[in-house]
Amino acid sequence: MKIAVIDAQGAGLGQTVIKRIRKEIPKEIYIIGLGTNTIATSNMVRAGANVGITGEKAICSFCDRQNINCIIGPIGVICNGGINSEIPASITQYIFQMDCIKYIIPLRNHNVFIPGTRNLEIKEIINEIIIDIKETLII
Template sequence: MLNIVVIDGQGGGLGKSIISKLRTEFSNEINITSLGTNSHAAKAMLKAGANSSYFGDEYITNYIDKNDISCLIAPIGILCTGGLNNEVTPNLSEAVFKKECTKYIIPLRKHGFYIPGTTSLEIKDILNEIIYDIKNAKN
């Protein structure tokens, strides 16, 4: 069974959308673990359909380090210390970066990040592309 990790912060809105889409597409064929940089994000993602949820720097980094993860989905801010409105610590960004798994990084245009070629992309299109890739990797 695929173990998919979704990481989000702040209110967990993006993570909720991702998890809802994953549940719609895969039902209970996958395990979804939500990792919130705070308790609000973790609760929102658990409510959206995650199998389990953890929050806080130490719990997140331990989970990433010690578990087999098929893929990880997160906003671009997860790769930068201070990202997600200063909720990403150096330990967290390093754990994500070093984890050997497929990483789907959502190119949000925030915090001065601009990735050329992504301005016309909508979140739903990005999520559809991620779902497509996961389905192909699963087979």
């Protein structure tokens, strides 16, 4: 199974997701850390990603040619200019076009509010993602 985790800046959320996947899912999982910058990528690799891919061109190329089971990232990765302008339109477009499950974490600091998520903690959201991966993707 291949899982991509995308994040920007220091990849705090990406690191947390990768660590939880490594802890909670016992099967052999291949994790790709997609970082918009070298700090984000290296932090995700340190957290347990098998490989890291950095930058707009490399991320778009990966999204265009890779067959993965799912991609996980904050809501800013599907917003042009998201995550303090680190997410260009090309990345959002390639993510949308990927033929896989997309787990989008609804952080409120991107000025996008999803009703029903107000009282959810990141920990709860990541738990739901882990449960769904186990139920949906692991055979």
